[in-house]
Amino acid sequence: MFIRPIELLIIITASIFACGALIELILSIFPPLSLQLFALLDAVLLTIVLFPVIYYLAFEPLKSYIEELKRSEETLQESEARFRSLVETTDDSIYLVNGRCEYLFMNAKHRSRLFILFDEEYMGRAYGDFHSQEETNVFSEKVNRVFETGESLRHEHRSQRDDHYFLRTLSPVKGLNKEVVAVSVVSKDIGKLPRAKEWGIL
Numbered sequence: 001m002f003i004r005p006i007e008l009l010i011i012i013t014a015s016i017f018a019c020g021a022l023i024e025l026i027l028s029i030f031p032p033l034s035l036q037l038f039a040l041l042d043a044v045l046l047t048i049v050l051f052p053v054i055y056y057l058a059f060e061p062l063k064s065y066i067e068e069l070k071r072s073e074e075t076l077q078e079s080e081a082r083f084r085s086l087v088e089t090t091d092d093s094i095y096l097v098n099g100r101c102e103y104l105f106m107n108a109k110h111r112s113r114l115f116i117l118f119d120e121e122y123m124g125r126a127y128g129d130f131h132s133q134e135e136t137n138v139f140s141e142k143v144n145r146v147f148e149t150g151e152s153l154r155h156e157h158r159s160q161r162d163d164h165y166f167l168r169t170l171s172p173v174k175g176l177n178k179e180v181v182a183v184s185v186v187s188k189d190i191g192k193l194p195r196a197k198e199w200g201i202l
Contacts, residue, residue, distance in 0.1 A: 011053060019049045093166075093187040096173070099147055101127040101140050104182060113162065132160055146170050146183045156190070165190050 022045055087094050093110035097103055103122045106114070114130050116122050128136035138157060146153060152171040159166055166187045173182040 012050065015049050015053050016046065019046050022049075092189075094185065095187075096182050096184050097127060097143060098182050099143070101136070101143055103127065110187070135160060142168075142170055143183050146172050147180045150174070150180050162189070164192060 088108045094107040095110050096105040102124055106122055127139055150172050154169045156165055156167050167190050169186045171184045172180040173184055175181040
């Protein structure tokens with residue numbers, strides 16, 4: 001359990017005062033001491049009093065807090081690794097774009113559809129660099145709507161590249177201030193014929 005800085009300051013100040021009072025008590029019992037001996041006694045008693053106070057009230061809680069942070073970071077890294085493995089092995093296209101429809105991320109499935117081998121080939125490039133103007137206009141309109149409403153949407157579209165229909169789900173990615181900072185897209189291949197209305201999902 002942490003002690004607030006002001007509380008720790010009060011405790012340390014009180015400890016120093018107690019140490020000073022203890023020194024005065026000792027001096028009243030023994031004969032007068034030399035200045036050097038008095039300084040040495042003062043330093044020793046101050047160390048004896050303050051070390052356990054600082055150790056148990058400041059160092060130990062800080063040490064426990066750092067260990068907890070490390071455990072949390074390791075847990076987060078494990079979760080991220082599992083999530084990335086799931087995203088990279090799924091048969092759906094998953095990608096992330098910003099407000100200008102520039103790619104921020106693509107999973108392996110989507111990269112293979114666009115014949116991309118390395119992340120550097122798509123990072124910062126626009127959706128329109130890989131798709132027709134018609135497809136880009138439709139996609140941009142959907143992305144803009146998610147940014148404006150902050151809500152997910154689904155729509156069915158036909159890919160000119162694959163000659164297949166895809167059910168595409170666009171979801172907002174929000175920052176710390178709850179504003180939409182990006183849009184994640186999951187695109188599922190549903191075959192050569194439109195199926196969304198048939199399945200009752202739109």
